Amino acid sequence: MYAIIQVLFLVNLEKYPMKSYSTIEQRIDILQSRIEAYKEEIAVLQAEPKSNNERIIFKFIETGSTGKTKDFVRELGIKSPRDSLYSSGDVTKLIKDGADDITPALLKIARTLASARNKNGPSC
Secondary structure, X not given: OHHHHXXXXXXXXXXXXXXXXXXXXXXXXXXXXXXXXHHHHHHHHHOOOOOHHHHHHHHHHHHOOHHHXXXXXXXXXXXXXOOOXXXXXXXXXXXXXXXXXXXXXXXXXXXXXXXXXXXXXXXX
């Protein structure tokens, strides 16, 4: 759960960087826009995966780990596009390149998490 909250914060910070304001009304407007963005992200994360690729992306978002995601995919018996066992590199490639059966909003969350982990190292 902490990882999901962290992802929501990172995605929304990217969408809505810290803005200066000069009135309370402006501050309220900024905060309300962030609330709407959080609601949209939560709706994406609450949706059921519609394909195996989305299941893989959800697992990555849940664990924040390509290795743990790879293990999950192997347990499901899903083969990689190369018709072999899934590797961490296959997970990374899926996040980077995307696929037609992954919603863009879900992919954006995964990419933000992957990018944050690369820049800041592992996180809880």
